[in-house]
Amino acid sequence: RPIKRGDILPPERGREVAKELGIPYYETSVFDQFGIKDVFDNAIRAALISRRHLQFWKSHLKKVQKPLLQAPFLPPKAPPPVIKIPECPVPSMNEAGYLLDSPLCADVMFVLQEQDYIFAHKIYLATSSSKFYDLFLMECEESPDFDETQYNKENKNKDVLTSHLETKGDSDEASLKSADVKIPPPESTDSLNMLEPEPGETNSSARSLSSWGKGFVSVHKEMQVNPVSNRTCPVTVVKMDSSVQAGPFKTVLQFLYTGQLDENEKDLTRLAQIAEILEVFDLRMMVENIMNKEAFMNQEITKAFHVRKANRIKECLCKGTFSDVTFKLDDGTINAHKPLLICSCEWMSAMFGGSFIESSNSEVVLPNINKTSMQAVLDYLYTKQLSSSQELDTLELIALANRFCLPHLVALAEQHAVQELTKASMSGIAIDGEVLSYLELAQFHNANQLAAWCLHYICTNYNSVCSKFRKEIKAKSSDNQEYFERHRWPPVWYLKEEDHYQRVKKEREREDVSLNKHHSKRKWCFWNS
Template identity: 75%
Template sequence: MDTDMDYERPNVETIKCVVVGDNAVGKTRLICARACNTTLTQYQLLATHVPTVWAIDQYRVCQEVLERSRDVVDEVSVSLRLWDTFGDHHKDRRFAYGRSDVVVLCFSIANPNSLNHVKTMWAQEIKHFCPRTPVILVGCQLDLRYADLEAVNRARRPLARPIKRGDILPPEKGREVAKELGIPYYETSVFDQFGIKDVFDNAIRAALISRRHLQFWKSHLKKVQRPLLQAPFLPPKAPPPVIKIPETPSASMNDAGDLLDNPLCSDVLFVLQDQKKIFAHKIYLATSSSKFYDLFLMEHEESRHSADRYCKKLNKDLLMRTLSLDTDEDGDVATLKPANACLRTSRSDDTLLTTDLSEDGCVSLSSWSKGFHSMYQELTVNPVSNRPCPMTVIRMDSSIQYGPFKTVLRFLYTGQLDENEKGLMRVAQIAEILEVFDLRMMVENITNKEAFMNQEITKAFHVRKANRIKECLSKATFSDVTFKLDDGSISAHKPLLICSCEWMSAMFGGSFIESASNEVVLPNVSKASMQAILDYLYTKQLAGTSEMDPLELIAVANRMCLPHLVALTEHHAVQELTKAAVSGTDIDYEVLTYLELAQFHNAHQLAAWCLHHVCTNYNSVCAKFRKEIKAKSPENQEYFERQRWPPVWYLKEEDHYQRVKKEREKEDHALHKHRSKRKWCFWNSSSAAFA
C-alpha cells in the first residue's frame, strides 16, 4: 500500500492534521479544498451539503487525494493526513486526537459564538487530549465579509440561521483570541481559494518544528521555518452594475385602434351614405396611406394662409371667452356661432350644412379620386371631449360603405387585419380605391389560405409608417400642438402622444386647459430634451444624444412617467462616463453631481453606478472632494463607509501586517547575528585549541 510506503520512505515526514471546530463553520469545505482542490461557486458552497468526517478513509480509496497529500515544505517532503471531526460538543473525539501532529482549530467569521467556543470549549478539549500538540487558529468563510448577504441568505438552506451584517467579525477579533492562546492565526476562503495553502503549509511547519525538538537528530528538519505571517486578503473590486433596459414597449397597436373608436383630439370627419360619421386623425391616416398624405398636404397648402388666420382667432375666442350658443326654433340642439364664422356645427338632424362658404372653403374631390366627393372645414363638437374644434370634413362617395371603410381605417391605424372579418372582398375594393395596396394583398393572402404571409406585410407597413412619422416630426407636418420651452418651441401631434404616453393622454384627454389649447408651456425643459422625448415617443428610440443633458432628460422622462426612456438615458449616461474615464478624463466630480439628482428622479440604476464608482475609487475621490462627500445624504455616506474599497478592515490589517513584518524581520536579523557570532566564537575557540 502507498500509505505504508510513506511511513517507510526515508526523509518523508507523515503529518496527521486534525481539524476541529463548531458545526457549519467550514471545516469539511476547507479539507475538501486542500485534499481534492474543489472549486465551487459561493452559492453551491452554501446550498450543497458535504458529509462530515469526509477525509478519514479517503486516503485508502481515492488516488487523487493520496497524490495531493504529498507536499514539500521548506525542502522537507511530507505526507499530510487530514482528519475531519464532528462539530457537536458532546461527541467523543479522542480517537481523532490520538497521535496527532497538529490541530487546526476553525471558527466562522460570520458566527461570533463559534469564536467564543474556541476559548470556552475547544482549547480546553485540545489541551486535555493532546497537550503538547501545536495548534493554529483559522477563521473560515472570509468571503462573507464583502459578500451580498441578502443573496447569500436566499441561497442558504430554508431553516439555516440568516447571516446579519453585525455578525461579521473583523480580523482583530480572531487575532486577539489567538494571541491569548499563544497560537498563530490565519483566515481562509474556499470560495476565493484564499489562505488554504497558507493554513496547511504553516500547520506542517508547526508540526515539523515540534518534531524537530523531539527528534533533534533529523538534520533535514533544520531548515524548517516557524509559521509565517499571512498577508491580508484584498477583496476583489465589485463589478460595476449592469444597466438593464426593459423590453421595448409595443407599438401601441391596441391603443391606436381604441383611438379610432374613441376619437380624442380628432381632426378629420368622414361623412358616408345615410350621414354616418367616422372621426379620425390626419397624422395616422397620412403616415399610413400615400393617398391621404397627398390629400391633407394639398388641403394644407391651399388653405394655409386663411386657415392660420382663422385658427388663431378661433383659439383666442375659445380660451378668452365663452362662445355664444344659439338654439334653433325647436330648442333641441345648440349651434355654435363664432363671430364672422363661415363654418357651422352639425345640427340635430345630423346633417352638415355649409353656409356662407368662401370660394376656396369647399373643395370638390370627385375629379381627384374615385370614392371621394368633397372636402371642407367645419367647427364640430368632438364626441369624446365634447368641445368644439375645427375639423376637416370629407364627404365620401355613396360607393364607400360604412363597415368595410371602418375596417380599412382600422388597418391604417394598427396595420392588422382580422382573418374573420366579414365582407373581405368589399374591404379589398375600398383598399384598391384608396390605394392601400398592403391591405389588398393581405385580403388576397387570406382568400388563398396564405395568411401566414401577412406578418411580413405588417412588418413592412410599420417600417414605412415609422419613417413617415419621423418625417412629420422633423417638418412639423400635420401638427396640432406646439410645446413652448425655455429656449424655443417644438410642434407635435396629439394623437401620437396620447397613444405613446399615459401622461400625455391624461393631459390632452382630461379636463386640463392644455386639452383645449394648441400651445402647451413646459417650464424648465430645453428644446434638446423635448426633442429627445418626442423622438422616443414616436420611434421608441433614444436619438439626438449629442446635444442633450442626460440629467435633464431623466428628470423630464421621470416627470412624464416613461421608465423605459429613463433606462435608455441611464445606459447612455453610463456609456459616456465610462468612455470619458477610459480616455483619461477625471469624471469624479461629474459622478458626484449625478448621484443624488439621479436618486431624486428615480434613475436608480444610474445612482447605483455612481455609488459603485465612488466606492471603488473612494480614497482618490475623498482626497479631492472631501467637502462634497460630507455634503451627501446620511444614507449615501453610510453606504460609502460600508462599501468603500479597499475596505477599512483591510487597511487596518495591512498596517498591522506591515508592522509585524518589520518586527519579525528585526527579530530574524538579530537571531541571524547571534547565530553568526556563536559560530565565529566556536570556530575561534576550536582553532585556538588546535594550535
C-alpha cells in the same frame, strides 16, 4: 436567524485567542478559496518544529521555517451594476384602435353616402397611407390658415350647442361616442344647423377631388363638434364617393391605425375593392393572401408597414407636418401631434384627454423645460428609441422623463449616461467630479440605477475621489456617507489588517537579521578555535 454585522468577530479577537493559546492565527474562506493551503502548510511546519525539539539530531528538521505570516485577503472589486432596461412598452395597437372608436382630438371627418360620419386623425392616416398623406398635405398647403372668422355665427352659438348636447339623455351621449357618428340632417336639428356653413360658402370652399382620385368627391374645412369632448373645433371634411360603404371603409381605417387585419373578416372581396380604390396596397395584398390561404405571408407585410409608418412619423415630427399642438418652452417652441401623444404617454393622455384647459388649446406652456430635452422626449414617444445629441443634458432628460412618468425612457437615459461616463473614463478623462454631481440628482429624479452606478464608482475609487473632493464627499447626505463607509474599497478592515501585516513583517525581518548575525558569529568562533 440571519447574520448581522455585529455577529462577525474582527480579526483582532481571533489573534487574541491565538496568542493566549500560543499558536499562530490564520483566516480561511471556502467561498473564496482563501487561506486553505496556508493553514495546512503552516500546520505542518508547526508540527515539524515541535518534533525538532525531540529529534534534534535529524538535519532536515533544522531547515524547517516557522509558520509564515498570512497576508490579509483583499476582496475583489464588486462589478459595476448593470443597467437593466425594462421591457419596452409596445406601441399599443389597441389604444390606436380605441382612439379611432373614440375620436378624441379628431381633425378629419369622412362623410359616406350622405349619412355616415366617421371622425379620424390626419397623423395616423397620413403616416400609414401615401394617398391620405398627399390629400392632407395638399389641403394644408391650399388653406394653411383656416379663417375662423367666417364662422362667427357658429362660434357665437357654440355655448348653446354644448348646453344642448349636455342635456341629451344617456342614449344620445352614447351614440355621439360611437365610431360611426350619425348626425341628423340640418333641417331636423336646429342646434346642428348652427354648424352648417351657408350653401354658398360650402360650395366655394370645397375642393373637388373627382379628378384627383377614385373614391373621393370633395374636401373642405369647417367647424364641427367633437363627439367625445363636445368642443367645437376646425376639422377637414372629406366627402367620399357613394360606392364607398361605411363597413369596409371603417376596416380600412382600422388597418391604417393599427397595421392589423382580422383574418375572419367577412366581406373580404368588398374590402379588397375599397383598399384598391384608396390605394392601400398593403391591405390589398394581405386580403389576397388570406383569400389564397397564405395568411402567414402577412407578417412580413406588417413589419414593412410599421417601418414605413415609423419613418414617416419621425419625418412629421421633424417638419411639424399635420401638427395640432405647439409646446412653448423656455428657449423655443416645438410642434407635436396630440393623437400620437395620447396613445404613447399616460401623462399626455390625461392632459389632452381630460378636463384640463390644455385639451382644447393649440398652445401648451411647459415651464422649466428646454427644447433639446423636449425634442428627445418626443422622439422617444414617437419611435420608442432614445436619440442622443451632443447638446443633450442627460440629467435634464432624466428629470423630464420622470416628470412625464416614462420609466422606460429613464432607463434608456441612465444607460446612455453610464456609457458616456465609462467611455470618458477609459479615454483617460477624469470623471470623479461629474459622478459626484450625478449622484444625488439621480436619486432625486428616481434614476435609481444611475445612482447605484455612481455609488459603486465612488466606493471602488474612494481613495482617489476623497483625496480630490473631500468637501463634496462630506456634503453628501448621511445615508450616502454611511453607504460610502460600508462599501468603500479597499474596506477599512483590510487597511487595518494590511497595516498590522506590514508591521509584523518588519519585526520578523529584524529578528531574522539579528539571528543571522548571531549564527555567523558562532561560526567564526568555531573556526578560530
